[in-house]
Amino acid sequence: MSEETKEELNQEEVETTQETASSENIEEKELSAEEKIAALEEQLKNEQEKYLRVHADFENIKKRLEKEKYAAIDYASEKFAKDLLMPIDTLEMALAAEEAADLPAEELLGKLKEGVELTIKNFYSAFEKHNISIVETDGEFDPNIHNAIMQVDSADHESGQIVQVMQKGYLLKDRLLRPAMVSIAN
Template structure:
């Protein structure tokens, strides 16, 4: 009887032990599932974070590229502005006397008309004085780079000459200037007044 009780107790203990192991195994399996689930969630979260960070990096890269292009455009515009300003300053220096010279040209024309008067004993002193002033004014404008435009005998050039009359002269070539009606002037390489001329057809 006692042996049966011992045997029964032993069997019960083994069953409880087996049941305990089964519970532990089930708990272990559940824990593993939770860990796997958490790892899956962590991976998904990490992927989402990586995706967000990549989006931010792409946005920053795009913004950087746009800013770089803008800087390059501004630099190019500034370089062009400097070149344009330098050219304008050079032109100002080169042609700084143009306005004054253009104001003096009518006076030179009048001096030349006055000098066409026939010189006599009575007006010799006056003519000499006018000649002296005329030469001084002419030397002053020549020192600033002014030169007269060639006319008579030259081929007509619309950039240098202004034709106001035409004549027919078989002894002279066509499109040749036969007479100068008013002197023309250049300031260095710029025409400040074209010469008024008579041209052969």
């Protein structure tokens, strides 16, 4: 064989080998691409599961906080209610003492008055604990915290001054619970 023929054969063998290697590389690339797709699909599946778990946790926390919020609203006045138990107990003891006592009327009346005064003191103590204060009624009439129910002539007071308190008013911190009912001077 001639050298040219040998070279052509060698060239053909090299090309065939290259084609075979090239097709094997393509298959390897396809396999690695399929493997990559499978790996990415697995990763996506894991991320979706994580998302679902986090979302479920979030929903559970949201429901728990909602439940706690409503419980806090429902029981917001629990401390105040507990502080009002003492004045109620005092009133009940006063009634029980009246029934059990064989005291003369004047002495019984004195004891009942003392019991009522103690009850009022307990109420004011509970109010103080919860920032409830009495509306000031000394001096000028203030329509924001006073309710004028009468106007009277008074030589001792200037026009617009409070003459008499008919019913006390109360504030919760800075918010008006009930205005003071007052009479004012003409």
